[in-house]
Each structure stands twice: as structure tokens, then as C-alpha cells.
Amino acid sequence: MRPLAFGLSLALEQVDVVAEDEYRIAGVRGFGNGVFPRDVISGNETSYRVLNRLRAGNLVMSRLKAFEGAIAFVPEELHGYCASAEFPTFEVVKEGAEPRYLEHLCSWPSFWKILQGESKGIGARRERVSPHRLLSVKVPLPDVEEQRRVADKLDAAMSRMARFGVLREHSKRIADLCMESLFRPVGVRLPLSEVLVATSDFVNVEPDEKYCTAGIFNRGRGLFHRPIISGSETKYPRYNRLHTGQFIYSKLFGWEGSLAVVPSEFEGIHVSHEFPTFDIDESVADIDYVTHLARWSGLHDALKDKGTGMGSRRQRVNVDRLLATPVPLPDLPEQRRIARQLTLIRRATEAGAAQAAQVATLRTALLDAAFSGQL
Structure with a gap:
């Protein structure tokens, strides 16, 4: 030292x-x-x-x-x-x-x-x-020769990890291109009002109750859990209770792609009225197809100019503007075919994300070993 x-x-x-x-x-x-x-x-x-x-x-x-x-x-x-x-x-x-x-x-x-x-x-x-x-x-x-020995080992390991990162970014770009190639050529474009039916399950907020709440990541990255909050800590008199398979979006950040289909692990979780929810008409649209559609950058781009309001609220996307947005909507068999392909691609990218987390852990472990004299 x-x-x-x-x-x-x-x-x-x-x-x-x-x-x-x-x-x-x-x-x-x-x-x-x-x-x-x-x-x-x-x-x-x-x-x-x-x-x-x-x-x-x-x-x-x-x-x-x-x-x-x-x-x-x-x-x-x-x-x-x-x-x-x-x-x-x-x-x-x-x-x-x-x-x-x-x-x-x-x-x-x-x-x-x-x-x-x-x-x-x-x-x-x-x-x-x-x-x-x-x-x-x-x-x-330590002395310079020992530093060089350790640096040689770390250089070799880190270069392989960096290569993994490059390949992962490449696979993500391919996945995005695949999504584009499946959605963009669809000739039938219909407004989201043909697919979504506004629905809600409002519950009164009780001061002594605890509520599990959620938010939505931008760019179609899905829902995330917020900290549990007591009724006395929120200004909202009511919460909207989520149900599996609903479409949900953020009024304030819909223009950034903050939209999703509710997965089963968010059943019963609460959100404010700033997150409108909709049932998906399964006679018109496949739920898996709509799930992938919510992740598509083409839909996010279409919502960028749908904001209204002034000041900090200028980007707010109201329900009418969302529902008026046209989306690619082929017949149900074609939707299911597209959804199956995109699901396979997503599983591969999710596996890559898990591996990336493992690589990050390994990287830290290698550095810990190197600077504690164990490498």
C-alpha cells in the first residue's frame, strides 16, 4: 500500500x-x-x-x-x-x-x-x-514489474469482456432491425381506438393502507416497481389497480415511449390516474402482438408530436390523441406469426442481458482479486 x-x-x-x-x-x-x-x-x-x-x-x-x-x-x-x-x-x-x-x-x-x-x-x-x-x-x-504482470492479465480478461459488450450491442441492433422489418411493411394501418377500450379499476386510497405502486420506463422498456407507499403519504384520493394483459401508458411521458402491456407480476399493483389503462379487444388484436408493438420505436416516434399543454406539461399525451394514432394491424393470424418471431428474438436479447449482468459481476470480482494480490 x-x-x-x-x-x-x-x-x-x-x-x-x-x-x-x-x-x-x-x-x-x-x-x-x-x-x-x-x-x-x-x-x-x-x-x-x-x-x-x-x-x-x-x-x-x-x-x-x-x-x-x-x-x-x-x-x-x-x-x-x-x-x-x-x-x-x-x-x-x-x-x-x-x-x-x-x-x-x-x-x-x-x-x-x-x-x-x-x-x-x-x-x-x-x-x-x-x-x-x-x-x-x-x-x-507493488513494484512496477508486478504491476505489469497484473495489468497483462487484466488486459487479456477485459478485452474479452469488451468483445462481449460489442457483440451484445450488435445483437440489440439486429433485434431492432428485425422489429422494423416485421412492423414497417404492414400495409394495414388502423388507429389504436380499434384495439383499445378504456377501462379502470379505481380504489379509494385509505390513509392506513399500504400500496404497491408502479411506473413505466421510456422507450418501451416496460413497467417497474416503485417503493411501497402508505395512503397518508400520497396526494391521490384514488389509485387505479392494474390487471394482467391491460395496455397502459404515461400521459406525461407517452411521447418518450412510456407504454406497455401489463405482465402477470404486476397484477393488482397500483398507479395514479396519470397512467390510463385499456382492455385489448382480442377479437381484433393479439395481446402478444400489442406487447411487442408497445416496444416498437416506430410507435414511440409517432407519439412524439402528440403532446399538448404548456411549460413542464407541454409533452402530455391525452387519451384521444393516443387512440387516434395509427398502428400496423394485419389480421390475427399474421399478428400471431409476427408476435412469435419477436418473442423468440426478445428471449435471446433477455438472455444476453442476463449474461451482461454476470460479466459485470465477474469484472468487479477480477479487479478485487487483482488489487488484493490474488490474481
Whole structure:
């Protein structure tokens, strides 16, 4: 265990801001997700009089969000970009550290927790980590040869995991294209009013009762459970009780694709009146088909211009506008054929999501092993 100053030193290259000049700006994502480019700004668009210039191979840290993993090495493609004084930069002391080893260290969640313990300040600035405190943090820092050995092993493992991530993104794009190829060519387009019948099961909210409530993710990602709430904690006098197989959407975020068909695990869960529900007319539409339709980006796009209202409520999609939206609606046998194909594709993507979670767990376990001398 040695202080980071054994392998890093503060290396600031400051640039005076000139009002007429333009500056390529970069930021640092949290949770080990690296450095990224922001928009180009002119000098008269910033209140900073001095910016820090980034150099490839140097480390850059967000003083405010370092405890969330906003610390990373600058890649070649962002060499020469600038960041505010809130992003100090450091160079590697080659005699004390292997850059690849430090790069893996910066992606280690336990390292972020150490930085959280080093944060100082109050209120919104409580997480701030100074350059001095970063350099004083003690971390697993063996001799350089051992660092290289560990880095070689981590490089090999992480490259395979990265390959898995690339393949998963590729499979998701293929799944989206398959959905497009099945929905888009359908010649019959009918309004959702041909499929959906407004229905509700309102219950009076009792102050002493507990209620399991739900919300809807955007982009057709389905329902999610909210925390259990007591009747005395909500302003709503009534809740709408959900039933399996209903179509549901969010008035406020319908334009973002916050719509779904209620799965069995949400039977009896409660939502507010901001989430209208509908029965699906099974003489016209197959429930599985409508379930996939709710996930389709083409329907989400069709709802983008259906919002009404002013200010923060301008995006609200009312029931009439939703029901007037045309959707691809072939005959029932064709709906079932399309639904079967999309169900198979979805099962494959869900299996991939489960594997991605396992890979994330493995990644953390490998880093824990590497920095505890077990790799």
C-alpha cells in the first residue's frame, strides 16, 4: 500500500481563455466510463478565465464526482481538448507506476469508495476531492514489474469482456432491425381506438393502507416497481389497480415511449390516474402482438408530436390523441406469426442481458482479486 503520489504527479497545463477563441471541451463520465468530448465553446461563453489542457496518457479527475468513478486516462483522440479547473490532470511517474495498472485501478469500484472517504466540503460540494487528497490516498501499488504482470492479465480478461459488450450491442441492433422489418411493411394501418377500450379499476386510497405502486420506463422498456407507499403519504384520493394483459401508458411521458402491456407480476399493483389503462379487444388484436408493438420505436416516434399543454406539461399525451394514432394491424393470424418471431428474438436479447449482468459481476470480482494480490 503506497500513496498515489508514488505513481502520479500533478501536471497542469493551463490555457488563458480569450473571448474570440474557440475551445474543444471534454468531460469525465462517472463509474469508470472514461473521458468524452463536449461541444466546442467560444471564450465568451464561459466564466472560467483559465482552462486545463488535456494530454493523451495523462490522468484527469472530476473533483466533484471522483467518488463516483469520474477519473480516467485521456485517450489519444482527445489530446489537446480542454476542461475547467474542476478537472485537474496528472502524469504517470514511470519509475513508480505502470499506466495500464493505474487505468484498471481507476475502474475499480473499491477505489471510488476510498475517494468518497477523502471528499471534503458541505452541501452540494461535499464530495469534492482535491488533487492533494488524491495523491495522498494509499492504494495497492507493488513494484512496477508486478504491476505489469497484473495489468497483462487484466488486459487479456477485459478485452474479452469488451468483445462481449460489442457483440451484445450488435445483437440489440439486429433485434431492432428485425422489429422494423416485421412492423414497417404492414400495409394495414388502423388507429389504436380499434384495439383499445378504456377501462379502470379505481380504489379509494385509505390513509392506513399500504400500496404497491408502479411506473413505466421510456422507450418501451416496460413497467417497474416503485417503493411501497402508505395512503397518508400520497396526494391521490384514488389509485387505479392494474390487471394482467391491460395496455397502459404515461400521459406525461407517452411521447418518450412510456407504454406497455401489463405482465402477470404486476397484477393488482397500483398507479395514479396519470397512467390510463385499456382492455385489448382480442377479437381484433393479439395481446402478444400489442406487447411487442408497445416496444416498437416506430410507435414511440409517432407519439412524439402528440403532446399538448404548456411549460413542464407541454409533452402530455391525452387519451384521444393516443387512440387516434395509427398502428400496423394485419389480421390475427399474421399478428400471431409476427408476435412469435419477436418473442423468440426478445428471449435471446433477455438472455444476453442476463449474461451482461454476470460479466459485470465477474469484472468487479477480477479487479478485487487483482488489487488484493490474488490474481
